[in-house]
Amino acid sequence: MSDADVIIIGAGMAGLTCGCLLAQKGLKVLMIEKNKKVGGCCTSFQKDGFSFDLSVQSIGECQRGGRVWSLLERLALLDQIRFIPLEPAREYHFPDFKVTQSSSLETHIENLSSFFPNERKGIEKVYGVLKKIFEEFSQIPSSLNWFDPSSFSSQYPLLSQYKDKTYKDLLNEWIFNPFLKTLLSIRSSYALLPPEEISIMGMAGIEMSYFNHGVSCVEGRVEELPLKMGEVLQKIEGHILMSHEVGQIIIEGKKAIGVRLKNGQEMTGKVIISNIDAHTTFFNLIGEDCLPSGFLSKLKGMRPSLSYYILYLGIEGGLDELSVSNNEVFFDDHLLKEYQTLYENRIPDGAPFYLLAPSKVNPSHAPKGESTLCLSVKAPYHLSPDWGQGVKDQLSQRLIAKTSAFVKDLKKRILVKVETTPKTIEGWTGNRWGAAYGWAQTPSQSGIYRLQRITPISNLYLTGHWTSPGGGMAGVVASGELTAEAVLSKFDR
Numbered sequence: 001m002s003d004a005d006v007i008i009i010g011a012g013m014a015g016l017t018c019g020c021l022l023a024q025k026g027l028k029v030l031m032i033e034k035n036k037k038v039g040g041c042c043t044s045f046q047k048d049g050f051s052f053d054l055s056v057q058s059i060g061e062c063q064r065g066g067r068v069w070s071l072l073e074r075l076a077l078l079d080q081i082r083f084i085p086l087e088p089a090r091e092y093h094f095p096d097f098k099v100t101q102s103s104s105l106e107t108h109i110e111n112l113s114s115f116f117p118n119e120r121k122g123i124e125k126v127y128g129v130l131k132k133i134f135e136e137f138s139q140i141p142s143s144l145n146w147f148d149p150s151s152f153s154s155q156y157p158l159l160s161q162y163k164d165k166t167y168k169d170l171l172n173e174w175i176f177n178p179f180l181k182t183l184l185s186i187r188s189s190y191a192l193l194p195p196e197e198i199s200i201m202g203m204a205g206i207e208m209s210y211f212n213h214g215v216s217c218v219e220g221r222v223e224e225l226p227l228k229m230g231e232v233l234q235k236i237e238g239h240i241l242m243s244h245e246v247g248q249i250i251i252e253g254k255k256a257i258g259v260r261l262k263n264g265q266e267m268t269g270k271v272i273i274s275n276i277d278a279h280t281t282f283f284n285l286i287g288e289d290c291l292p293s294g295f296l297s298k299l300k301g302m303r304p305s306l307s308y309y310i311l312y313l314g315i316e317g318g319l320d321e322l323s324v325s326n327n328e329v330f331f332d333d334h335l336l337k338e339y340q341t342l343y344e345n346r347i348p349d350g351a352p353f354y355l356l357a358p359s360k361v362n363p364s365h366a367p368k369g370e371s372t373l374c375l376s377v378k379a380p381y382h383l384s385p386d387w388g389q390g391v392k393d394q395l396s397q398r399l400i401a402k403t404s405a406f407v408k409d410l411k412k413r414i415l416v417k418v419e420t421t422p423k424t425i426e427g428w429t430g431n432r433w434g435a436a437y438g439w440a441q442t443p444s445q446s447g448i449y450r451l452q453r454i455t456p457i458s459n460l461y462l463t464g465h466w467t468s469p470g471g472g473m474a475g476v477v478a479s480g481e482l483t484a485e486a487v488l489s490k491f492d493r
C-alpha cells in the first residue's frame, strides 16, 4: 500500500494546479513544501504597514475564458480572487519619448502600424506566426513525449518550420526598420533573453498569453491565488505537508516509488511529481547513476534563465507623476548590449529597469496617502559570491537615482526599503541561481526540446517552469494542467 496515489514535491503554482485537478478526480494527493506557505515565486510579504508581491506583477490569461480564469472556475474560486485588468498594459520610456503598450493585440498592431505604415504587413505577419505557433503548441497532446517526425511536420507545420529559429530570425524575415524590431522585441526581456536568443516558441508564449486574454494583476496580494488553491486542495481531501524539504526521490528497479524527507521520514506514492528545480530533481534527489546517458548529457548542457535584483520601496505620498503602474525604462534601443555584459556577470550602468508602482492599481498595498514601488534589473547570480550589503547598496542607489527622474524627491520620501537578490530568490524557491523562469527559452530548450513532463524514470513526472511550456504564471498553470492530464491517463490505463 502506498501512502498516496500522487506525491507532489513543491507547492508552486504548477504543483498546486496539478494537485487540485488530481484531487478533484478522486486521487489521494500529498504535497510536500519546504516553506511555511505555498506559492513559491508567487508570494507576498509585509513590512511596516506596506505589502509587496515578491515577483509576479502582471499575469496573462486571467480574463474570462483565459487559462488562469478557467482554472479558477473549475476550482470554484472566481468569487474569491479578483483580477484587475491592466490597460494600457505598460509604458516603455526611451530617452526622448515613450511608447504605450495596449493589452489588446488589435490595438497594439494598429498603434505600431500607424508609426510604421509601410511595415503593417510585416507586423501582421509576425503576430500571425506567433499566434499560430501558440495554437499549434496548445494542441499537442499532454501525453506525447516522443514525436513521430513523419507526422509532426504535417500536424504542426509552423512549430516544425520554426522550431530551431530565434525570434530575431522571424523579425529579419518580415521587418525592415531596426527600431520597429526593437519595439516588437521589447517583451523578450520578460524571459530575460534578447531577441537574438529567445526561441520563436518562447516569444509566442509571452506575447499570446498576454494578448489572448489581457494582462491583469491580482486584487490585493498575489499570494491569495496560491493560498486559496491550497485551501481548495485540502477541502477535497488533498494534504499539504508544510515546512518539510524533500531530500531524495526513492528509486526501486528504475521506478520512482516515494520520497525521503531531509528529516529522514519516508513516504511512498504510485506517482511522484516534481515541481522543483530540475537540476536539483535529477542531480540531487535522484543521482546520475539512475539516469540514461543521453538524458544526462542533455541536462548537463542546459542553462537556466537569468534572475533579478529587486528593490521594494514604501514611500510617502502618491505617484501621480506616473500614468500607469507598469513601466520599463530604456537608455538606448540596443537590447543585446545589456545581455553581453550580464553574461560576464556584471550589470551594465545603462541597463534597462522595471519601474513598477503596484499601489497605483492596488491601493491596499500601502497605508493611506503612501505608495509602493518595485524597481528591478536583470541580474546574474554570479555577480557577487555572497550578495553582501555593499553590493545591494550600490545597486539600490543606482536604481533610486534613475527612478528619481520619474518620481520627484524619491530619496527623501523613502519610508521602507527591502532588497531581493538572485540568492534570496534561490533560497526561497529552490530555483538554481534564482532562475526566474526555469530553463532559458532558447530554441534548444523550448517547445518540443524542453524537458518533457514524462521523465525517463518510470512514475516520475515534472510540472512547472522547468518543463513545458515554460515560465510565467499562465505557462505554469498550463504545465500543471497538462501534467495532471498525463498522470490521469496513466491511472486510467
Ligand SMILES: Cc1cc2nc3c(=O)[nH]c(=O)nc-3n(C[C@H](O)[C@H](O)[C@H](O)COP(=O)(O)OP(=O)(O)OC[C@H]3O[C@@H](n4cnc5c(N)ncnc54)[C@H](O)[C@@H]3O)c2cc1C
Pocket: 009, 010, 011, 012, 013, 014, 015, 032, 033, 034, 035, 038, 039, 040, 041, 042, 054, 055, 056, 057, 058, 059, 060, 244, 245, 246, 247, 275, 276, 277, 308, 425, 428, 429, 430, 431, 434, 435, 436, 437, 438, 463, 464, 465, 466, 470, 471, 472, 473, 474, 476
Ligand atoms: C522576480 C520574478 C518576477 C516574475 N514576474 C512574473 C510576472 O510578472 N508574471 C508572471 O507571469 N510570471 C512572473 N515570474 C515567473 C513566475 O513567477 C514563475 O515562472 C512561476 O511562479 C513558477 O512556478 P512553479 O510552480 O514552476 O515553481 P516555483 O514557484 O518555483 O515553486 C517551487 C516550489 O517548490 C518548493 N521546493 C523547492 N525545493 C523543494 C524541496 N526539496 N522540497 C519541498 N519543496 C521544495 C519551493 O519552496 C516552491 O514553493 C517571475 C518570477 C520571478 C522570480
